[in-house]
Amino acid sequence: MAFKFNFTVDELDLDEADNQPQSLETSLNDLSLTEADLNKVPCQSYDVSNSPLPRVIQADILNIPNVDVPIFKRTLADVKFQMAEQDTLLDSTEQQQITGEDGQNVLDMLDLTGNSDLVRGVYEGGFKTWECSIDLVQWLxxxxxxxxxxxxxxxxxxxxxxxxxxxxxxxxENIVDVQDYNDQVIRLITLPNILLNTVLSPQEPTAALANGDQIDVSSDDDDNIGNDPTEEKNGNDDDDDDDDDEEEKDQVMEDPVTCDAEAELPSDKLPKMLQQVQQRTEAFVGDWEGLPTQLTKKYDMLITSETIYAEHSLPDLIRVFQKALVKPNGIG
Incomplete structure (x- = not known):
């Protein structure tokens, strides 16, 4: 099995990086860390059946060219709203465990999504929807x-x-397992997305201010991919970025519905819903180094996109392919 990255340095889009020299410098500093400096998150199985979920999930519909299956993706504004809402429920010990330091970590990760994208060994970019994942959907x-x-x-x-x-x-009939470095990503983005596209039946949003605009991923505007929908819909026509930031925060708190669809999750039906997800999906969190030891089955296909940015990660990824693929006909 052989593969390569089919692009050249000349094809990379450096316009955004040129406009953010400080962010670029920070990213390069992150990349300069040695393997010994990293405090990796150990790989482990994620308990899908007990994953906490909000009462309502708000989503955008991705309009992918030549793909006839609609894909619902939870909005980042909805994640921020969930964090803000849970932060007010301090009477419950369980809620304190969900929010507190973890809640701040999530907000920090969401802030990174619009800046340096990742911090090695801490946050690996899972809240951002990367463009090559859309290319992979088209290929599939x-x-x-x-x-x-x-x-x-x-x-x-x-x-x-x-x-x-x-x-x-x-x-x-497909069984699809998932892995991400951060458990917050699995909990707040991956599993809600799986629910939206398998178990739930998303409907048009109920709020009066919700607009039905879909995300058109055929556009040349890459800003639509991986960014907060409130930024897409409210920040493009205003030159005052500081005012936009404050306005976004107010909208997250006061009017979180800036989406194409939403789905309710009745508390009495949650256990059955999560059981349905678990029948088709197992989730893993943490570093690739320990992933092979967590895998108890072989796979017909391994898929990944825009996951390698540091040379030291490649051997761990190769070991996952060697361990996980069915031989001799597994595809990666």
Whole structure:
């Protein structure tokens, strides 16, 4: 099995980096860390059946060219609203465990999504929807049914998990497991997205200010991918960035519904919903180094996109492929 990154340095878009020299310098400093300096998150299985969820999930619909399966993706504004809402519920010990330091970590990660994208060994970019994941969905949709039907699949570095969502929605027989470095990403983005695209039936949002605009990923405007929807809809026409930031915070608190669809999660039905998810999806969190020891089954297909940015990570990723793929016909 051989693969390569099919692009050149000249093809990379450096415009945004040129406009943010400080962010670029920070990112380069992150990349300069040695392996010994990293305090890696140990890999472990994530308990899908007991994952906490909000009462309502708000989502945007990704309009991917040549893909006939609609994909619902939770908005980052909804994640921020959940963190703010939970932060007010301090009477419950359980809520304190969910919020507190962890809640601040989530907000810090969301802030990074619009700046340096990641911090090695701390946050690996899972809240951002990376452009190549959309390319991967398009490629998967071009395959014949027999190539992706009734398969056991693992997505590595899943984040929003768009390819997994497509494979789960395309064929009910598929078993699709997911892995991300951060458990916050699995809890707040990956699992809600899986619910939206498999178990739940998203409806039009109920709030009067909700607009039905879909995200058109065929556009050349990459800012639509991986950013807070409130930034997309409220910040483009205003030159005052500071005012926009304050306005976004107010909107997250006062009017979180800036989405295409929403789905309710009745508390009495949550256990059954999560059980349905668990029947088709197992989740893992943490570093790739320990992932092979956590895997108890072989996969017909391993998928990943925009996951390698540091050379030291490549051997761990290769070991996952060697351990996890069915031999001799597994595809990666």
């Amino acid at each position: 949709s071009s395959l014949p049914d027999e190539a992706i039907q009734g398969k056991r699949i693992l997505e590595i570095g899943c984040g929003s998990a768009l390819p997994s969502l497509y494979l789960l929605a395309r064929h009910e």
